[in-house]
Amino acid sequence: MTLIRSAIRSLLKGADEALASELRACLKRNDDYSSPGKPACDWEDAQAREALIDALARDAYAILAALDGRTLPAPVSQAAQLVATVVGQDLERREDGLFRIARRVVKDRVISTVDPDARHGHKTSARGFDGYKGHVAVDPDSEMITATTVTAANAGDGSVAAELAKDVLSVPAVQPTAESATGVMETKDAVAQSEAVSPVEIYGDAAYGTAEFVERIEATGAEANVKVQPPPAAEGKFAKDEFCIDLDAKTVRCPANVLVVIQPRADGGGVATFGAHCAGCALRERCTDSKHGRSIQLHPREATLQRARQAQRHPGWKARYRATRPKVERMLSHLMRQRHGGRRARVRGCKRVACDFALLGAAVNLKRLATLGVRRQGSQWVR
Secondary structure (H helix, E strand, C coil): CHHHHHHHHHHHHHCCHHHHHHHHCCCCCCCCCCCCCCCCCCCCCHHHHHHHHHHHHHHHHHHHHHHCCCCCCHHHHHHHHHHHHHHHHHEEECCCCCEEECCCCCCCCCCCCCCCCCEEEECCCCCEEEEEEEEEEECCCCCCEEEEEEEECCCCHHHHHHHHCHHHHCCCCCCCECEECEEECCCCCCEECCCECCCCEEEECHHHCCHHHHHHHHHCCCEEEECCCCCCCCCCCCCHHHCEEECCCCEEECCCCCEEECEECCCCCEEEECHHHHCCCCCHHHHCCCCCCCEEEECCCHHHHHHHHHHHCCHHHHHHHHHHHHHHHHHHHHHHCCCECCCECCCCCHHHHHHHHHHHHHHHHHHHHHHHCCEEECCEEEC
8 A cells, every 4th residue: 555655656747847737636645645654544444554555546547647649758757657656566456446456476566666676585584684695796706706697576586697607608619718607696606716727617696597697607618516406395205316317218217117108288398297197106196186187288398308307316516516605605795784775775776786786896806815915016916
């Protein structure tokens, strides 16, 4: 309710005096929308809350109807779009014609009228946060930050992995390049880059371990050491990797030795359905609770995921990953020591937050250079 009222208030505040007077004439609530905060209401009364929602919705739609088809200044146009967004994403109309809060969560939901770029995010299923995620690239040897970027809190981490590592991905594999690992402001691993011999080794935590990123790394001749998430499984049930998946023969064999054919999907993936085979299976309780039987979903890039997961099981891979990750985590802790600008954004808007986060990274780098004793000697930097 406060979000919708705030959006209306911002629109009226941004309009010139004549337009604001015209729009206020459309409003039916006993509210001039001049003061910030929650709208007046008896919050303990369910009927009062329902009446407030309906009244706010009708005021919002009345303003939008008055502006429909007009050419508006950019600030007013943006404010009107915000009103339309918050009303459309959060409200629905009942059969009796009244508006109510929708019983749903809209994808990419706007959560603030003063910072429309901010989003809800989740560190874990039980821990959420609002705003943005900061992503960094770090050299694991010198612990210098080499790249930063910021996304909305609900953006997938894998969407910026290639951007963070673009400097090493663009270097030919035959030249000395860097070692990388990726991560985010919310205490994830970071992209780590260090001077090393060919081939390039790129490390990253599971948030960045998408099949697309792994293939992007491999296409440049680099070594993909980005951790790929294991397939999920219900507690006590067989995981997907306990099934024998033969992509060449297009078959899947279950732990009970039942073989089924993979049915292709339009997106390039597939599904193996055991269905009736599960009915009398002795292992059913350890496999599925579905009345339709167990099914195995195959990613369009299933071969890439299988190859990456197989590599991760090797003791040598685990040792290299564990040796790199603490260095990256240590650098992230330096960033997070700065509560405002590190743990919390100091400005609004994704672009401004990204610039501020880059500035923080540069400041941390200067501190690191001082710690390393780097100084200018003639035309060169030396330690």
